[in-house]
Amino acid sequence: MLEHGGRLLRAVRQYGIAREQWLDLSSGIAPWPFPIPAIPLDAWARLPETEDGLEDSARAYYGASQLLPVAGSQAAIQALPLMRAACRVGVLSPCYAEHPYAWQRAGHQLVELGESQVEAALDSLDVLVLVNPNNPTGHRVPRDRLLAWHARLAARGGWLLVDEAFMDNTPAGSVMDCAERPGLIVLRSFGKFFGLAGVRLGFVAAEHSLLLRLAEWLGPWTVNGPTRVLAQASLADQAAQRTQIERCAAASHRLAAMLSGAGLAPTGGCDLFQYVRSEGAARLHDFLARRGILVRLFEHPAAVRLGLPASEGDEQRLALALAAYQKETA
Template sequence: AACAYYGAPALLPVAGTQAAIQALPRLRAPSRVTVAAPSYAEHAHHWSLHGHSLRQAGYSMLDDAVQDSDVVVVCNPNNPTGDVVPPAVLLRWALALAARGGWLVVDEAFGDTAPALSVAAHAGQPGLVVLRSVGKFFGLAGLRLGFVAAEAPLLAALADLLGPWAVSGPAQHIALAALRDARWQHAARERLARDGARLRDLLADHGIQASGTPLFHWWPEDRPEDFHDHMAGHAIWVRLFRQGARGIRLGLPSRERDWDRVEHALQEWTKR
């Protein structure tokens, strides 16, 4: 069911992509690793362990980073900025890295709303590792289920490291229903695209030029701590980024009254 949904030739189910993020660095000898930044912090954290040499690079610098790295890790679309790398570029990077025994790790956890960006269909080739999650698009974060697409020897090594029974029976049952429900998936993509555009326009109406995905928006903020505290005072929780690219990530309101609360809070912020 997962191979059909993601279009991948082979997949390994894991207890959330976090399990793979923690395990993959243990499957390589000490390597030169570049992690795209800013992005999900757990990638850089775990590649900094196990003897690897880690650096972080902005998306505009990744093309150069491929030339002198053994492993490159990129989120596509990126969390939190929404930056994307075209599939043709990713596949070119994967070939260059594979030629010297390297890996391109592509985290597509937020890729369900932009399936044309996915390179999972090519993950049978050497050097390309793709991570997918049911936690974001399907809203099943507590299920602890993700998938890794890669060539067979790497999947076998990862499975051996993680051990048996990585995914619970209830998680399997729920995931089968989600992955096979094409009607719900289509409706969800349409709803998220509509709501994502609405959020972008709402932010723009209050002077905030944001980027992101249909699921969230991000922007650099001069006073991110103040904005975070202001929204929290209105019972709205945003993601605060204090280091590196200082900014704010805001997810989608779920109900009309919540949209009204966000708009009111933004109006109060612009008056400060």
């Protein structure tokens, strides 16, 4: 299994600090979950059915003409590489590690690319995979550039796969509305923006024929009934969505300022996390963990990613720890 954020129980065992004493900032998930609606008994007792209102709510929210709900975007990440014959796949790097892992495991030839290398390499690729905003750096590729890349790939039967797991806070950059075009596949994650990662829900937007193939590949009942009810309510709650966008942006701005004040100016980030490249990343990760603060460590390149603190108290706790780290390393 690849390394991911949210491995709190492992940190509990490693550092000997009780779970309730941790401040977990290791995942880029909004720390303010949307309210859970009343779940009718039928949602638990009956097999879930498609087109029960969830798909309509999702199409309206994402601005997509057609999409497929899946059990977390991870389900699609693992299935899509199995739906093409072995080919040459470019991955915009650094990247959410499950993407290159899934394509390589399925027997495809993998090419890691920086954004400046894509233009020269594009005509030699069958598939280009990227996360936008990037995970873990938060970097965004402009929409018009993505659509130009897609046009070149699609002209040869290729795919552009765009994972927009962190796009909800800045939806103007999305290409979801163009995903009916052949060869453009867009993934969205429900759990991150709505703060409900535990429900395991994602969406895939693509041309109709590909969605049919993917649905058949994944099989029936991939999204459970209670999740379908919960997601419909969240996707329709425009007031809560506006509040979430505003408080995430404000909290991310405060986090960036806090890190800069501690001599750890972010080198990337978005409205759900901040990213700091540093040769001392492992030392910072351990220093914070020994104080019950869990952040995400990356080795190549050496960096840490910090999710948003949920409260003023959490921010103060992090600020004190960062000040202590700055003093120790001065």
